[in-house]
Amino acid sequence: MNKHLIMAALCCYSSFSFAGFDVITLGAKGGIQDGNLTAFMLKSNTDNNYITLDAGSIVNGLIAATNKGAFNDMMAPISSPYTQEGYILTQKIQGYFISHAHLDHIAGLIIASPDDSNKPIYALPSVHQTISQDYFNWKAWPNFTSQGEGFKLGKYELAPLTINQWLPIANTELKVKAFPLSHSGAESTAFLFKNAANEVIIYLGDTGPDAVEKSTALDTIWQQIAPYIQQKKLKGIFIETSFSNSTPDKLLFGHLTPRWLLTELDSLAGYVGGEQPLKDLNVIITHIKHSLKKGTNPQTVIEQELQADNKLGVNFIFTEQGDRTLL
Ligand SMILES: [Zn+2]
Ligand SMILES: [Zn+2]
Incomplete structure (x- = not known):
């Protein structure tokens, strides 16, 4: 078999066993x-x-992506x-998943509405409540939704998600x-997406570490996704690292540092088990804050701090606005 045929065979074989995901970064900070500000497009390949x-x-x-x-x-x-x-906005984007209603996660949707x-x-009921009461209320902005105050323009259906239950996403092959x-x-919310090849990818909205938040939310998620890593079905984790290690816990306000992210990934590795269980796992770092101060770029510091202590051998990925990434 010549080289081209081997390449074709590899290509076609892999397209049956592996689809993967396609990500476009609309906002990186x-x-x-x-x-x-934080926003990504996602589809199955x-x-x-x-x-x-x-x-x-x-x-x-x-x-920027265009x-x-x-x-x-x-x-x-x-x-x-x-x-x-x-064209992409009106024809190709079939829904929004909002992790929480902080402005840096929803401003673009409101302004484009x-x-x-x-x-x-799509969101949890508590997130919909804020969106409905505080934004689409005819005071902050016209009510483009189909519920809440005043005349309802009906453009956006507020589709509620139920915790820990698979839901098919209309007009896509994904489930969430x-x-x-x-x-x-x-x-805040983490969304686990599954494609037709039963591969998954998880996106976590803003979150603090369990130890600081006095929570078990991340621990529960790590237990839930560990089997997908064992089966090599997890294509990537989107997770925030807002601040560098120099930020004390009392000033985290529900965010992660490199040290805390690595601590959380250690717990995930514990649930997966085996030798180097997270080696080469794609971990897409989101939500690094833009800095107005002179001197070192926060992304450079965060990247160095993550790599310096990357004993798990995960593949940290940093994307910029407009990038398209295949996972
Ligand atoms: Zn937030
Ligand atoms: Zn945020």
Whole structure:
């Protein structure tokens, strides 16, 4: 068999056993840079439609992704009335998953809402309550949802998630299961997504470490996802590292540092068991805060601190706005 045939055989064999996920970073930062706040597009590699993981920045992220060529294989048809970013927003994004209602996770959705297409906003009931009462209430913003105060424009269905229960996501091949997270008094959410090949990927919204939050939320999630790692079905973990190790616990306000993330990953490794159980696991670092101070870039410090103590051998991934990443 010549080299090309071997490559083709490998390609086709792997497409049966492995689909993977496609991620586009719309917003990479945990604050304070408006226009680049936490949001990712996600789909299965065997699917055409995306959902978003949080929605801190939407249109600005779509413009950045268009400029970086992330949508070169899904160009708006000539007949479409939309720009490229308009086409992706209105035709390709089939729903939003909001981990919690802090502005840095939902501002992009609110601002884009007048020109958005109809789609569900998936979240836990406590998150929907804040979205409905505090944003789409005709005082902060017109009510584009189908519930809550005043006239309902009905563009967004607030689709509730039930903790620890699989739910099919309309117009995609994905299913989702939600888990609560503890975020300094606020309820945040982790979303576990499964594709048609039974592969999974997990996205965690803002969270503090269990020890600081006096919670077992992360411990519960680690127990739940350990079997997928044993079966080599987990394609990646999105998790925050907002601050560097120099931040004392009392100033974390429901966030993680490199030290705390590594501690949490150690507990996950304990549930998986065996030799180097998390070796090469994709861990996508989210929510690093933009800094207004001169000197070292927080991302450089966080990256160094994570790598310096990476005894587990995980594959830390740092993405920038507009990047497309296959996992
Ligand atoms: Zn946040
Ligand atoms: Zn938050």
